[in-house]
Amino acid sequence: MKLQSFVELKSPLLIGSKLTTGNAMHSTERIPGSTLRGAVAQAYLDCYGSDCCVSDPLFREIFLDGGVRFGDHRLADVWPRSVRVCKGRKKTKHAPIDLLLRAGAGKELLLERCPEPGVECLERLVHPKGGWDNQAEDGYVEMELKRVRQAHTSMDPMLQRARSETLFTKTSLSGSQSLRGFVEIVSGNPEIQTRLEGLGELWIGKGRSRGMGSSVWSFSGGLDQDESKEVEAMAGRMAGIQHCAPVELQEMVLFSITLQSPAIILDEWLQYQGHFGAAELDGQLTGYKPLAQFADMTAVDGWNESAGLPKSREWAIDIGSCFLFGRQISNTDERAAETQRVAQTLARVERDGIGERREEGFGEVRICQQIHMDLAY
Numbered sequence: 001m002k003l004q005s006f007v008e009l010k011s012p013l014l015i016g017s018k019l020t021t022g023n024a025m026h027s028t029e030r031i032p033g034s035t036l037r038g039a040v041a042q043a044y045l046d047c048y049g050s051d052c053c054v055s056d057p058l059f060r061e062i063f064l065d066g067g068v069r070f071g072d073h074r075l076a077d078v079w080p081r082s083v084r085v086c087k088g089r090k091k092t093k094h095a096p097i098d099l100l101l102r103a104g105a106g107k108e109l110l111l112e113r114c115p116e117p118g119v120e121c122l123e124r125l126v127h128p129k130g131g132w133d134n135q136a137e138d139g140y141v142e143m144e145l146k147r148v149r150q151a152h153t154s155m156d157p158m159l160q161r162a163r164s165e166t167l168f169t170k171t172s173l174s175g176s177q178s179l180r181g182f183v184e185i186v187s188g189n190p191e192i193q194t195r196l197e198g199l200g201e202l203w204i205g206k207g208r209s210r211g212m213g214s215s216v217w218s219f220s221g222g223l224d225q226d227e228s229k230e231v232e233a234m235a236g237r238m239a240g241i242q243h244c245a246p247v248e249l250q251e252m253v254l255f256s257i258t259l260q261s262p263a264i265i266l267d268e269w270l271q272y273q274g275h276f277g278a279a280e281l282d283g284q285l286t287g288y289k290p291l292a293q294f295a296d297m298t299a300v301d302g303w304n305e306s307a308g309l310p311k312s313r314e315w316a317i318d319i320g321s322c323f324l325f326g327r328q329i330s331n332t333d334e335r336a337a338e339t340q341r342v343a344q345t346l347a348r349v350e351r352d353g354i355g356e357r358r359e360e361g362f363g364e365v366r367i368c369q370q371i372h373m374d375l376a377y
């Protein structure tokens with residue numbers, strides 16, 4: 001049972017304490033599923049008693065045995081790394097472009113200037129920040145969370161003035177914003193949903209003692225779809241990608257995978273990978289070759305509250321990374337049959353995610369996402 005889930009911020013939120021430059025601290029743009037899970041577990045103990053981690057079988061199922069998948073929460077879907085926008089877009093309003101299919105066809109990618117049709121634009125192309133929304137009037141636009149910057153210093157008790165060289169700044173997400181994601185109750189046990197809905201206030205991230213990170217968590221209607229409808233929609237999107245692909249890819253069955261959260265992928269020697277083959281996702285996808293990728297890696301750190309120790313660092317393929325796979329099939333009928341066959345597998349991969357630690361939100365993917373077709377350049 002997959003539910004749409006909302007975290008509404010009541011006060012500023014600060015997650016992730018990587019010091020960037022000097023004494024500045026910046027919050028991440030999302031609530032990782034692992035962070036949400038920790039906050040929910042704390043609220044559960046506050047609500048149902050601190051001994052329930054021993055006595056309550058539901059606690060074990062939800063938090064320890066992976067019975068609930070906690071998705072990443074964010075303002076909107078993230079921009080694929082293959083998207084580029086005009087640097088002067090605030091004034092020019094030039095449309096973003098997506099290079100994934102172009103890269104798959106082996107065409108030139110280093111575009112010197114914004115290629116807006118009909119005008120000679122001298123601006124450079126850059127990668128957009130934050131997430132996107134597709135609006136009726138303006139098309140694809142950037143969505144960024146509102147942030148608040150606070151600065152503080154420390155006092156010298158002897159001199160009764162600010163100590164020199166001690167100015168700290170932190171940039172948090174401001175309150176009164178809502179982030180969305182999903183929660184999946186694997187067993188479908190309705191009692192788990194009732195328990196989670198009864199939790200009330202969550203405290204997420206840093207600074208609880210200073211009132212930071214207060215949030216309200218709520219669910220709405222299920223995201224579960226009839227399986228045959230899911231497969232049909234997937235086959236439709238695969239046909240869409242094929243339709244938008246350059247002529248070099250016309251005789252291929254194509255699919256793209258775009259990461260919405262970091263994905264931890266291990267090879268057979270348990271080493272972290274910065275990419276993956278189609279067959280590693282599912283044996284049914286053997287024969288599909290990687291055609292293009294726009295990918296980066298990121299370090300994943302965590303904190304084990306009960307042990308009071310940092311979790312060991314892992315490496316993941318970063319959010320927004322995207323991959324294009326294809327298989328050459330010249331006969332049109334055979335290609336259509338293959339699309340139908342693979343759509344079933346891909347619908348499953350999209351539903352379940354990829355890689356390790358999926359119950360903490362890692363490995364959430366979109367397959368054949370519409371944005372790659374709408375913005376294909």
Ligand SMILES: [Zn+2]
Pocket residue numbers: 086087088092094114115116121122123
């Ligand atoms: Zn431009």
